[in-house]
Amino acid sequence: MNGDAIVVEGLTKVFNKNLVAVDHVNFTVKGGEIFGFLGPNGAGKTTTINMLITILRPTEGSAVVCNHDITRDANGVRDCIGVVPQEYTADEDLTGIENVMLCADLYGIPRDESKKRAEELLKLVELTKFKDKQVATYSGGMRRRLELACGLINRPHVFFLDEPTLGLDVQTRAATWNYIKLLQKEFGMTIFMTTHYLEEADMLCDRVAIIDHGKIIVTGAPNDLKESLGGDIMTLSIQDGKEDVSDLIKKVPKVKEVKKQDGAYRIKVVDGEETAPTIIDAVRAEGHKVTRLSLTKPTLDEVYLEYTGRSIREEEESKEGFAAQRMAMRKARGARAMGGHP
Amino acid sequence: MSRNNGNSKNALHGLWALTNRDLKKWYKNPIILMLGIIQPIIWMSLLGKAMNLGGMFTNFSPTLPSSIPLQLQEQIKAAMSDLSKQAMTQIFGTADYFSYMAVGMMSFVVMFTAMFSGMSMVFDRRLGFLNKVLSTPVARGSILMAKILSAVIRALVQATIVLGIAYVIGPLSVGPDFTVLNLLGVYAALFLISMGLSSIFILIAIRSTRQETQMAVVNLLNLPLMFASNALFPASLMPEWLQTITKINPVTYATDATRQLILYTVDMHQLAIDFLFLGAFAVVFSTIGIVLSWRYLSK
DSSP: OOSEEEEEEEEEEEETTTEEEEEEEEEEEETTOEEEEEOOTTSSHHHHHHHHTTSSOOSEEEEEETTEETTTTHHHHHHHEEEEOSSOOSOTTSBHHHHHHHHHHHTTOOHHHHHHHHHHHHHHTTOGGGTTSBGGGOOHHHHHHHHHHHHHTTOOSEEEEESTTTTOOHHHHHHHHHHHHHHHHHHOOEEEEEESOHHHHHHHOSEEEEEETTEEEEEEOHHHHHHHTOSEEEEEEESSTTSOOHHHHHTSTTEEEEEEETTEEEEEESSHHHHHHHHHHHHHHTTOOEEEEEEEOOOHHHHHHHHHSSOHHHHHHOOTTHHHHHHHHHHHHGGGGTTOOO | OOOOOOOOOOTTTTHHHHHHHHHHHHHTOHHHHHHHHHHHHHHIIIIIHHOOHHHHHHTOOOOOOTTSOHHHHHHHHHHHHHHHHHHHHHHHSSSOHHHHHHHHHHHHHHHHHHHHHHHHHHHHHHTTHHHHHHTTTOOHHHHHHHHHHHHHHHHHHHHHHHHHHHHHHOOOOOOTTOOHHHHHHHHHHHHHHHHHHHHHHHHHHSSOOOHHHHHHHHHHHHHHHHHSSSSSSOGGGSOHHHHHHHHHOHHHHHHHHHHHHHTSOOOHHHHHHHHHHHHHHHHHHHHHHHHHHHHHSOO
């Protein structure tokens, strides 16, 4: 697909008149790319995706998906998109093939055509052997693959995946990544996915947007974002760290930036391996003892930390306060977010 | 892969696919189907057979003063038995309570099926299925109509089973001019009431995410709907205030229509009133349902 697949301008969703879930978001997804929407739980990822797939009306702003406006021409959007929601939505009482055929009927695809497509897709996701088994007997990975098949039945131009690997084991996750890559390569499909696994975004996505508290903080290709950090990241702790040695470290050549975070120094540095001894010497010369030093090549984790000031993992773990906001958001969304999180 | 979908769409697009899904879930689950059949059997055999109202008079042997000659005593007893039959026929419309309540039972199963139809809406929302459907080009009205339609079909199948069972464990005292045409009328009446009732209960569920709420509503409403009607007992014997309720209770009209068509000699005037009420009830609530589904299915 040529041109822009998704154009979002000032998209905003306010729940219950005061809970701003998505706050004037702007971004563009180019045709044929895999676009990752990154952020912690409750950042507004699902709310954004729900607006783009026309099941939630925006409070403000607009979005165009494959040249159809999401509010004025919702059916036009629905026709050209495929959706794999966070939850397992396949019907447990029906068989695999019955589920795929049901999806085909919802799109109004003629029977002879849909039968052909269903077989094709089940083969693609390697479920042909199990197609006549009830979905209740499927494993988590099989169910995720069945969701993929259902979402692809109308041959979508833009494929939406909401946390496609949430709760999957390592192998199944890798297999899902392969399917996603395949869809892009073979069919030139545009893929919009949300995730809070940074390594997943790094592996798969051509471009990512980091969203936090309903606002997009940064957009770009993972490599560009990592490079924009301007070097390696060094973390240094010193004994009896009451005295601030930031200025001391800053004087070392090739050190670009020093931040004190949680009692340790986060140092942005060019040529980390060579600069590290110089930094240690400089700190020692003033009588401080280095207790810990680590050097990392930038990953999306660092990018995330850089732009949000928090680690995405810490956020997952420290749930106080945040959980309250999430609860409020879920209540406002009704059951839309229910059942998806482990 | 070609991009040509060749989709054909109209206002009812997706209706049958969704209805069929609900029906499949139903008949693929033999336990639910069995329970749905066993329940009316229990009611009919317990209530219908145990509450032998007719027998109350015919099996009654009064002790009459010995001053009355024996011959006269026999005559009195015979007269009493005759009177009781008359009383039953006048009040229940038939001398046999089992037949009376067996037909009421048809409204009962229809009512129950309709009441629980809202549940599947709640589940579809909870499990994310509703969201998936909403992201497809299915007409919004179809989503609600499919729920109503599948409830109606289930209700009619169950009502047929009840009628069959009543006929088998009977005897069912079928009215003098019963024809196949009457049976069609019975289905029409049950169709209308199940359409109206399931619309109401699905409407209650349209924004709900908790099956507990839905259960509470069903529990709250099933007794009044059942007993403040003529399904089990004639409304004419009820106190004035209760009669007023029975007059707005659609179950009363459905039951009256089915009784007239199966058990009684049809009173065309009364039957017309029944159908008018049921028709209005079905049309009003299903219309409200469709209008609101456009508004409330997506926020």
